Amino acid sequence: MSKNPLPPAPGADEHVSLALVNGAVTLPGGHRADELxxxxxxxxxxxxxxxxxxxxxxxxxxxxxLTELRGGLRALFTAHVEGKAPPEPALDGINRALTKVPSARLLRHEPDEGFRRAPVHPVTQLVEHAMAQIAEDAAALLTGDEAARIARCEAPPCDRFLLRTHARRQWCSTRCGDRVRAARAYARKQQGRAFA
Structure with missing residues (x-):
């Protein structure tokens, strides 16, 4: 495993589902970084x-x-970006994560705090609760106003997702954009030498 050396893609700080999907990335040279x-x-x-x-x-x-949830989310985001129907097993997996633990915040009373609302789940359900939060974020993102801004980085071999900050944004990071521009410049230079 190698730590992901890239900064968070646009939208990943606001959407934990994007952060999870981008927790595994293919780096230049075919190396794979996996935060899980x-x-x-x-x-x-x-x-x-x-x-x-x-x-x-x-x-x-x-x-x-958690890794399985990430795979399902990746399949949903890929289907969304490509305008295709998502694979049924991926959709089923996200729905299972959404419904596995109660999401209602129950009313509690603490002598020193008074009334408050908080989700209640046993320690053994911590991961299921976290997965439900991630799945809820993904569902809200895919059905909300930002859905049209979801894109995949266009810098091969990067396979991260991002929320476009403007219509012309193509890359998840400056590093990916610089790599694409350098490759284009090199190709133009090589093409110029071929005609010389």
Whole structure:
């Protein structure tokens, strides 16, 4: 596993579903960076996104569930960008994540805090709760006003998704844009030499 060296793609800071999908990326040279490569890394990812408490420790089973959710989300975002119907297993997986834990914030009363609303779930459901939050974010993104702005980075081999900040935005980062521009300049230079 190698840490993702790229900055967050536009929209990934606001949408945890984009951040999860972009947690695995193909880098130049065909290298793969995966922020969920081990249970410890998956735990760190969830903690860093405020989805589980810092004291959480994931097992391989939980890491695999999160990785499976990421695959389903990638399939949904890909289908959306390509204007195709999503694969049924991916859609079913996201719907399972949405409904696996209760999402209602229950009314509680604490002697020192008074009334408050909070989701209630046992510690054993931390990952399921986190996955439900991620799936909810994806569902809201894919059906909301920002859906038309979802795009895939056009800098091969990068396979990250982003929210376009303007209509001409094609790349997820300056690094990807610079790499494409450098490749184009090199191709023009080589083409010029061929005609000389």
């Amino acid at each position: 490569g081990t249970p410890e890394e998956a735990t760190g990812w969830l903690v860093s996104h405020g989805l589980v408490p810092a004291r959480t420790t994931l097992l391989s089973y939980c890491q695999n569930q």
